[in-house]
Amino acid sequence: MKITVVGLGYIGLPTAILFAKYGNTVTGVDLSPIMTENLNMGHLHIEEPGLEEDLKQALALGNFHASTVPVSADAYIIAVPTPNKDDLYKSCDTAYIESALASIMPHLKKNDTIIVESTIAPRTMADVVQPMIENAGFTVGEDIYLAHCPERVLPGNIMHELVHNPRIIGGITAKCTEKAAAVYGAFVEGEIIKAEAGEAELSKLMENTYRDVNIALANELAKISNHLEIDALRVIEMANKHPRVNLHQPGPGVGGHCLAVDPYFVIAAAPEQSPLMQTARAVNNSMPAHVVSQVKSLMAEQDGNRVTIFGLTYKGNIDDTRESPAMEIKDMLIKSGFDVKAFDPHVASEILTGEEACEDSSLLLVLSDHSEFREIPASYTDQMRTPILFDTKNMVQTVSDDVTYLNYGNLHTKKQAISI
Incomplete structure (x- = not known):
């Protein structure tokens, strides 16, 4: 053929x-x-x-x-x-x-x-x-x-x-x-x-809209829990013990040519019949600004101005940055006056090493769940002015003991987690 x-x-x-x-x-x-x-x-x-x-x-x-x-x-x-x-x-x-x-x-x-x-x-x-x-x-x-x-x-x-x-x-x-x-x-x-x-x-379209709506629920839960000073990740873990519940994980937003795009095709075809989908899109679209707000809060306590981003793709272990919330967050941080360095081993245009990106940084922000980020070497964080890590993907498994590790579960505490 x-x-x-x-x-x-x-x-x-x-x-x-x-x-x-x-x-x-x-x-x-x-x-x-x-x-x-x-x-x-x-x-x-x-x-x-x-x-x-x-x-x-x-x-x-x-x-x-x-x-x-x-x-x-x-x-x-x-x-x-x-x-x-x-x-x-x-x-x-x-x-x-x-x-x-x-x-x-x-x-x-x-x-x-x-x-x-x-x-x-x-x-x-x-x-x-x-x-x-x-x-x-x-x-x-x-x-x-x-x-x-x-x-x-x-x-x-x-x-x-x-x-x-x-x-x-x-x-x-x-x-x-x-x-x-x-x-x-x-x-x-x-x-x-x-x-x-x-x-x-x-x-x-509904396959991706289903995921978008469920991620929006998790993202909204992360905001609510932070406001109420409750561990959102622990809440999700316990709720998912119910045999008919499957809450998704919160993150920095959604991207790619699927979740960030497809729901709009349904919404445009039937705008009066799709209020839930429109709300989910608004919630997920708000997450980059929410992350930047949290970064500003964390950086207000530091004497440095450099923020390091790990990961620019919309998901892990790929090179695709289309509609990536990480790219949006990077641009927003730069416009907010921060000195931003980025490390992404999957994006060819990013030439900095992990050590170079972390040098003199006051905050390490994980935005993509690349497998390379499961373990953050001490050689990276030792370069930081203040070793604080905000993991928006809840995927880092190993980091030095002297690093203050934050995610959507303990972000409200601004204190080092007992373990990760």
């Missing part, structure tokens, strides 16, 4: 490589000539375990080629960004999807399948994609088969989950669903869930 994948980001590239690895002839399309040239030489632009090895295998087999322009194929997969618009409810911007569709239009022929993997607002397939295809003279469900197949993978484990996770296939018609399911049958070993396009669109 010949497959053209438009968009070679965190989802499109792994998808393209897996199709090629499993014996299909794949052309991966991206607008960046530097990126495509590097990919054809076996060099990646993103960090994902196992991806580099699979890329080199696909190249060795001759099954993958990166290009800046689409080529004719049997199936087209669109995996381009869908950012928020700058409007009242931050609705879904489909400009990149429309551009991708326009780029493949000259190559379309009868019996081709078009699959949109990009996360999209409800009714995008019916109201945006289908009309573009029909305006080109095709009958959807007879000439061209359209489906939405949202990705649902965890960065850091994408190559495994793309193969083994259940896959939702939402076609415009039942025939469209069957055609798209046959495409993914090339490598997906998980359950194939057949659905209508609108169901697939909304199910993906």
Whole structure:
């Protein structure tokens, strides 16, 4: 099968490589000539375990080629960004999807399948994609088969989950669903869930909205507990002993192209029917300012002005800083007049070592749960003017005895925890 994948980001590239690895002839399309040239030489632009090895295998087999322009194929997969618009409810911007569709239009022929993997607002397939295809003279469900197949993978484990996770296939018609399911049958070993396009669109959005709402509850609890001088983390631990309770963990906010973006697509589609989702977004959006407020309180007692940030990505063990609350906190601290140094072993642009970032610092602020931060070496904290650590991710397990360790559980005490 010949497959053209438009968009070679965190989802499109792994998808393209897996199709090629499993014996299909794949052309991966991206607008960046530097990126495509590097990919054809076996060099990646993103960090994902196992991806580099699979890329080199696909190249060795001759099954993958990166290009800046689409080529004719049997199936087209669109995996381009869908950012928020700058409007009242931050609705879904489909400009990149429309551009991708326009780029493949000259190559379309009868019996081709078009699959949109990009996360999209409800009714995008019916109201945006289908009309573009029909305006080109095709009958959807007879000439061209359209489906939405949202990705649902965890960065850091994408190559495994793309193969083994259940896959939702939402076609415009039942025939469209069957055609798209046959495409993914090339490598997906998980359950194939057949659905209508609108169901697939909304199910993906609700997966992330569910998590956003639950994180907002935990974040609000952290604020309440700090105000009442109660250990929020202990409260969560005890509440989760209930067999039907699963409170999430508080943090510095949520980021990435899922939790920080997707709920708005639902909100924009039904603003009067989504007050809970809107409140959850407001709570999570408030967390960077809350963290900065706590930093100001802690720093008011110090004679130094330097704050060290550990971690700039929105989650641990990846290099993705999209919508990252850590980046927002960094900018807010700088604007507040603090001398900010950052250390992130996963972000190529950050060149400081842990020791260099901690030098003469009065506060160490952990904002990403990288595995490298589970143990904070004494060689780092020994460089600090005042060894205070505020762990917003509650993930640090080992730190020197002379370090004042604070998290959302004991932040209100401003005292060193007994143990971590």
